[in-house]
Amino acid sequence: xxxxxxxxxxxxxxxxxxxxxxxxxxxxxxxxxxxxxxxxxxxxxxxxxxxxxxxxxxxxxxxxxxxxxxxxxxxxxxxxxxxxxxxxxxxxxxxxxxxxxxxxxxxxxxxxxxxxxxxxxxxxxxxxxxxxxxxxxxxxxxxxxxxxxxxxxxxxxxxxxxxxxxxxxxxxxxxxxxxxxxxxxxxxxxxxxxxxxxxxxxxxxxxxxxxxxxxxxxxxxxxxxxxxxxxxxxxxxxxxxxxxxxxxxxxxxxxxxxxxxxxxxxxxxxxxxxxxxxxxxxxxxxxxxxxxxxxxxxxxxx
Amino acid sequence: xxxxxxxxxxxxxxxxxxxxxxxxxxxxxxxxxxxxxxxxxxxxxxxxxxxxxxxxxxxxxxxxxxxxxxxxxxxxxxxxxxxxxxxxxxxxxxxxxxxxxxxxxxxxxxxxxxxxxxxxxxxxxxxxxxxxxxxxxxxxxxxxxxxxxxxxxxxxxxxxxxxxxxxxxxxxxxxxxxxxxxxxxxxxxxxxxxxxxxxxxxxxxxxxxxxxxxxxxxxxxxxxxxxxxxxxxxxxxxxxxxxxxxxxxxxxxxxxxxxxxxxxxxxxxxxxxxxxxxxxxxxxxxxxxxxxxxxxx
Numbered sequence: 001x002x003x004x005x006x007x008x009x010x011x012x013x014x015x016x017x018x019x020x021x022x023x024x025x026x027x028x029x030x031x032x033x034x035x036x037x038x039x040x041x042x043x044x045x046x047x048x049x050x051x052x053x054x055x056x057x058x059x060x061x062x063x064x065x066x067x068x069x070x071x072x073x074x075x076x077x078x079x080x081x082x083x084x085x086x087x088x089x090x091x092x093x094x095x096x097x098x099x100x101x102x103x104x105x106x107x108x109x110x111x112x113x114x115x116x117x118x119x120x121x122x123x124x125x126x127x128x129x130x131x132x133x134x135x136x137x138x139x140x141x142x143x144x145x146x147x148x149x150x151x152x153x154x155x156x157x158x159x160x161x162x163x164x165x166x167x168x169x170x171x172x173x174x175x176x177x178x179x180x181x182x183x184x185x186x187x188x189x190x191x192x193x194x195x196x197x198x199x200x201x202x203x204x205x206x207x208x209x210x211x212x213x214x215x216x217x218x219x220x221x222x223x224x225x226x227x228x229x230x231x232x233x234x235x236x237x238x239x240x241x242x243x244x245x246x247x248x249x250x251x252x253x254x255x256x257x258x259x260x261x262x263x264x265x266x267x268x269x270x271x272x273x274x275x276x277x278x279x280x281x282x283x284x285x286x287x288x289x290x291x292x293x294x295x296x297x298x299x300x301x302x
Numbered sequence: 303x304x305x306x307x308x309x310x311x312x313x314x315x316x317x318x319x320x321x322x323x324x325x326x327x328x329x330x331x332x333x334x335x336x337x338x339x340x341x342x343x344x345x346x347x348x349x350x351x352x353x354x355x356x357x358x359x360x361x362x363x364x365x366x367x368x369x370x371x372x373x374x375x376x377x378x379x380x381x382x383x384x385x386x387x388x389x390x391x392x393x394x395x396x397x398x399x400x401x402x403x404x405x406x407x408x409x410x411x412x413x414x415x416x417x418x419x420x421x422x423x424x425x426x427x428x429x430x431x432x433x434x435x436x437x438x439x440x441x442x443x444x445x446x447x448x449x450x451x452x453x454x455x456x457x458x459x460x461x462x463x464x465x466x467x468x469x470x471x472x473x474x475x476x477x478x479x480x481x482x483x484x485x486x487x488x489x490x491x492x493x494x495x496x497x498x499x500x501x502x503x504x505x506x507x508x509x510x511x512x513x514x515x516x517x518x519x520x521x522x523x524x525x526x527x528x529x530x531x532x533x534x535x536x537x538x539x540x541x542x543x544x545x546x547x548x549x550x551x552x553x554x555x556x557x558x559x560x561x562x563x564x565x566x567x568x569x570x571x572x573x574x575x576x577x578x579x580x581x582x583x584x585x586x587x588x589x590x591x592x593x594x595x596x597x598x599x
Contacts, residue, residue: 010408017403017410021417023482026442027433028424034438089324096321100314108322115333116538117584119545121556122573125343125566126336129355160328165542170325195317217422224427227546240428266437273429280423288416 031277034270035059042263058271065250066242066272072279075223075239078151082158083218086169089161090214091207094173095199099185109174116167120227127153128231153232154222164221164228169214176210177203212290216283223280239276246272344570364571372564374555375572382552383579389484390540392477394533397488401495402525415496422489430486430547487543491536498532499525527596534591541584552576 029049035058037051044052062068097109131153135144147153157163161170180203188198204211226240234241242249247265260268308316319326344364346357368375404415433439466474477484502525510520544550556576560569 013403013406013408017408017414020400020485021414023485024417024420026482027439027486028420030436030438030442089328093322093325096318100318100321102315102318105318105322108326111329111333112325115329116542117581118333118337119553119573119577119580121545121553122340122570122577123333123336124557124573125560125570126339127332129566130336130339133355157328157332159324160332161325162328162332195313199321220423221426224429226428226431243428243432262437269432269436270438273432277424277429284420284423288419 031270031274034267035274037267039261039264039267042267058267059275061250062246062268062271062275066239066246066275067237068239068242068275071237071239071242074237076279078154078238079219079222081151082154082163082222083215085155085158086161086163086166086218087211087215089159090166090169091173091204091211092199093161094170095177095203097170097174098177112167112170115162116165120164124231131232149233149236151233154228163218164225169218172210172214173207176207180206209290212287216287216290219283220280243272243276340570340573343566344574346567348566360567364567365575367564367568368571368575372559372568372572378552378555379572379576379579382550382576383583385549386541386544387583388473388477389480389487389544390537392480392484393488393491393540394536396481396484397491397536398495398529398533400485400488400492401499404492404496405499418492419489421486422493427546430549434549483549487540487547490543491540494532494536494539495529498529502528530591530595534588534595537587537591538584541580541587 033049033051036054036056037047038053038055038057041047041051041053046052097105097112128148131147133144134147134152154163158166184202184206185198188202193201224240226244229238229240230244247260247268250268251260251265342357345359345361347360347363349356349358400418404411404418408414506524506528507520510524515523545553547553552572556569556572559572560566563569
């Protein structure tokens with residue numbers, strides 16, 4: 001009797017797990033199948049997933065109109081520099097919160113949480129204008145410099161731990177450092193090492209697992225971001241932006257300026273999305289172990 | 303030198319300030335300053351000039367405009383807040399359930415985990431926004447939508463016969479119909495719950511087994527209370543996540559109002575109304591949940 005119940009339980013579990021996996025993978029399958037389709041396949045009732053006349057034309061078109069090589073390079077540099085900078089900032093700040101007693105610490109940490117609760121759209125307009133007329137709050141000559149369209153808005157925010165969802169990263173690093181044993185540090189202090197030596201030589205090597213997580217999430221979120229990228233760098237050759245305007249720029253060639261049919265536009269968009277996601281999927285394939293084991297390692301919970 | 307030397311205590315205080323300095327600077331410049339500005343903007347009419355911008359104080363006029371004059375703001379506001387209030391509990395239940403599944407031993411568990419966390423990578427930002435209106439996506443989810451619609455009808459009839467209140471009935475039916483959307487929004491929450499499940503000491507379960515507890519009792523007496531702090535974490539995370547979600551129509555409205563609509567002032571006022579509503583909701587939820595949270599220490 002018990003055995004039967006366990007069997008049934010396992011069967012139900014298998015069905016539920018498979019069902020969820022299908023729901024999650026469906027968008028990916030859709031993109032894969034559309035990317036190789038011709039418009040004729042779309043109107044063919046017998047074609048559902050497997051294209052009858054597989055083609056690489058969509059890829060060629062998208063590669064060109066997404067300005068893929070250049071946009072990829074720019075997006076990669078942006079995501080890499082932003083995620084490295086915010087990793088450095090959040091690690092240092094997280095360590096400060098975890099290991100030093102100072103007046104106002106709890107208040108300051110409350111402010112970290114506060115940065116998370118403030119919706120990006122609330123400070124979007126002031127940020128836009130501040131970076132448009134960036135005068136370092138009155139220090140630079142009147143009019144200021146226009147930082148929009150450059151990497152600077154992102155770099156400044158990442159380097160100070162106030163970029164996209166950086167509060168979460170500071171929190172993760174703090175929790176991780178709190179969970180590390182104090183013995184090593186104490187020993188280093190006794191041996192006469194200063195706080196900086198101790199931090200770089202003793203604590204950092206031990207914090208690598210948490211740092212990998214912060215780096216990966218930072219990279220992925222920056223890569224996928226359209227909201228801030230569009231506000232700070234609208235019109236630049238970056239993947240989220242060229243993907244967004246893909247159909248518009250491609251319609252010039254295909255129909256000579258006429259709007260594409262919704263169906264054909266969809267094929268192009270799906271190909272574009274596939275190319276947009278591809279680098280992340282490759283990254284995930286190599287590093288999924290870190291993602292999957294991630295939060296357990298960071299001690300976020302314990 | 304000897305005199306100037308700080309005590310260890312003072313040194314540590316100094317180091318604390320030094321290490322957290324990047325954030326302090328960033329907070330002042332890129333959070334607090336624009337935050338205060340946004341209050342001013344919401345109370346002013348903003349004009350772009352050669353030298354930058356100028357503010358003309360108009361008191362609550364922008365708020366009045368947003369609430370009383372703007373054709374869609376009030377409707378979109380209530381829809382968005384309501385959607386968040388209904389989605390967050392669903393996301394919590396789904397992600398808790400998924401984490402429980404992934405924490406069990408079964409063949410293919412590693413693969414299942416890799417797939418379950420995929421939405422963290424690809425179900426975000428611009429992709430999610432484009433998928434919503436994409437022809438092929440709609441085409442492929444259409445059969446599924448049909449069956450859930452049929453399932454929805456069957457479910458509706460079933461629930462109707464059980465004499466459930468109308469609102470609850472509608473909630474359950476629409477929840478079932480939105481399962482795909484919910485699952486794809488649950489990646490990080492599953493990750494957090496799963497980590498929590500793995501941090502529960504096996505000794506607790508062994509003790510429960512010795513006492514002869516059933517699986518049901520073990521869940522409610524050990525798993526659930528041990529996970530309760532993370533429920534709070536996930537509620538807060540899900541609410542924050544909804545700010546940047548592609549499904550958030552209010553954000554879209556606020557943005558289009560700012561750039562090319564009724565202007566920066568009205569857009570700021572809308573943002574503030576939304577922010578205050580969220581603060582109230584967060585405050586109430588945190589209060590309710592933390593009263594029932596069980597802390598191990």
